[in-house]
Each structure stands twice: as C-alpha cells, then as structure tokens.
Amino acid sequence: MALIELGVVALDCPDSRALAGFYAEMLGWRVADEDGDWIEVAGPQGRTLAFQQVAGYRPPQWPGQEHPQQLHLDFDVRRADAEAAHEKVLALGAKLVQQDDARQNWRVYLDPAGHPFCLCFRN
Known part of the structure; x- marks a missing residue:
C-alpha cells in the first residue's frame, strides 16, 4: 500500500x-x-x-473560464456503445456541449449541476 x-x-x-x-x-x-x-x-x-x-453554488462555465471548471471527469465507453451511452446521459439530465468529430474520441457534457464531463470512446 x-x-x-x-x-x-x-x-x-x-x-x-x-x-x-x-x-x-x-x-x-x-x-x-x-x-x-x-x-x-x-x-x-x-x-x-x-x-x-x-449554498450559493455557482456552476463552472464551459468552455469559458469566467467561472473555471477546475476539474472534469472522464468516463470510458466502448465505441460500439457510444450512442446508447449518449442517450442514457441525456435522459438522466446531462446536456451535450461538444460533439466528437474525426479528430477526437470524446463528447463533452454538463451534468445537471453544470460540471463538465466527457464520454471517452475506446475500441
């Protein structure tokens, strides 16, 4: 240990x-x-x-830094499950703020309190 x-x-x-x-x-x-x-x-x-x-919680601003994110969480998802994971987090109240494209393997979301998190796709 x-x-x-x-x-x-x-x-x-x-x-x-x-x-x-x-x-x-x-x-x-x-x-x-x-x-x-x-x-x-x-x-x-x-x-x-x-x-x-x-009390008085202020969510981070993504992608701006007026209220810095200070940290974000990355969650691994199999590429084959990307759409199912996307639909699940949206149904739970997340908001998509950046779609993946050919150069990146992640999508950025905000949780219901405004914290950014990523679904990171792997093969």
Whole structure:
C-alpha cells in the first residue's frame, strides 16, 4: 500500500441528493453513505464519488473560464456503445456541449449541476 492513496473525488453542487442520483444511475453504482449535505456513491474496487451541497453554488462555465471548471471527469465507453451511452446521459439530465468529430474520441457534457464531463470512446 502506498503511503498516500486517493480516497474520494468530491463535487460541490446545489443539491447533493439529486447529483448523487444522477451519477449513481449513469454509472450503475449505488448511494453508499449519506451524512447531511454529503452523499457518497460507491462503485467497483472501492471507487467513490462524493457530492457536497453548497449554498450559493455557482456552476463552472464551459468552455469559458469566467467561472473555471477546475476539474472534469472522464468516463470510458466502448465505441460500439457510444450512442446508447449518449442517450442514457441525456435522459438522466446531462446536456451535450461538444460533439466528437474525426479528430477526437470524446463528447463533452454538463451534468445537471453544470460540471463538465466527457464520454471517452475506446475500441
């Protein structure tokens, strides 16, 4: 075991329960822990995303930097499943903000709280 290991990635948001539900459904993970305004979603091999409700939350601006994104999440999808994944995230409330093209293998979306994330396509 390393001296220091990554524990959890936490996203600020206006509604921690709603955003945790979005990512749990998108990834097929489960809500594992709720402590007031802090909710964790657990996946395989100890992977965890956390959502922290913040009063006065201001979403990042993508692609501009007036309200910097500060981080974004990349999710791998088999190229053959690209359209199914696209339809799933849209149905859950994501917004497509950049379509893939011949030079790139990803699409950029905003989650319901405005955080950018990418579906990255692999063969």
